[in-house]
Amino acid sequence: MNGIRFPNGLRLEQLRRDHPRRKFRCGVEEVDRWLSSKAFQNQKKHLSATKVLVDETGNIAGYYTLATGQVDFSDLPAEAAKRLPRRSLPVAVLAWLGVSSECQGRGLGRLLLAQALRDCWQAGKTFAFVAVILDCINDKAKSFYQHWDFAELPGRPYRLFLSSKRLAAMMGDDAGAS
Numbered sequence: 001m002n003g004i005r006f007p008n009g010l011r012l013e014q015l016r017r018d019h020p021r022r023k024f025r026c027g028v029e030e031v032d033r034w035l036s037s038k039a040f041q042n043q044k045k046h047l048s049a050t051k052v053l054v055d056e057t058g059n060i061a062g063y064y065t066l067a068t069g070q071v072d073f074s075d076l077p078a079e080a081a082k083r084l085p086r087r088s089l090p091v092a093v094l095a096w097l098g099v100s101s102e103c104q105g106r107g108l109g110r111l112l113l114a115q116a117l118r119d120c121w122q123a124g125k126t127f128a129f130v131a132v133i134l135d136c137i138n139d140k141a142k143s144f145y146q147h148w149d150f151a152e153l154p155g156r157p158y159r160l161f162l163s164s165k166r167l168a169a170m171m172g173d174d175a176g177a178s
């Protein structure tokens, strides 16, 4: 999964104050509201980082937000926790992802997710974490993520995770996957 290429005319940019984030609509109000009122402020405070996919007219076709977090050792499935210390463990968090209603169903969600995971993998070479986790907003979002290798955390059906080992394998990184 190297070099994510977006269709011509679309470019990925770090969220800036002048992006028209209040116009973005993806069909889930919470996802729109995060972009319009929280994403930039949180980025300024170094709490999360948001990238937007901008079209030729400057409108936002999609976005994702990444952050860091922690999970307790006991939250992980036994297989994933094997050989990990029994304490809080660092994770990357895919906090938000959305594609504008008019652009949905054209593969952009898949490409944005691929890029978000790639960002995580690259960051993990400097600031290590044991898994990428995310909270699904609804069943539709859950089935979107389960297309990929995300698995449920025990007892938390809407919290999904992808181990760093699996992430490395997806990225073709043999050293990180072994």
Ligand SMILES: CC(C)(COP(=O)(O)OP(=O)(O)OC[C@H]1O[C@@H](n2cnc3c(N)ncnc32)[C@H](O)[C@@H]1OP(=O)(O)O)[C@@H](O)C(=O)NCCC(=O)NCCS
Pocket (backbone or CB within 6 Å): 026, 027, 028, 031, 095, 096, 097, 098, 099, 100, 103, 104, 105, 106, 107, 108, 109, 110, 111, 136, 137, 140, 141, 143, 144, 147
């Ligand atoms: C979920 C979302 C990001 C998908 O974006 P998209 O650009 O429409 O998705 P894609 O066209 O890239 O589709 C990718 C794959 O997921 C599937 N898919 C797309 N939307 C789906 C959905 N809502 N439920 C289940 N599967 C879905 C597609 O069939 C496709 O499968 P394929 O690769 O086997 O063909 C988009 O529908 C969205 O923004 N929804 C509202 C916000 C949201 O739910 N965000 C996620 C939680 S924060």
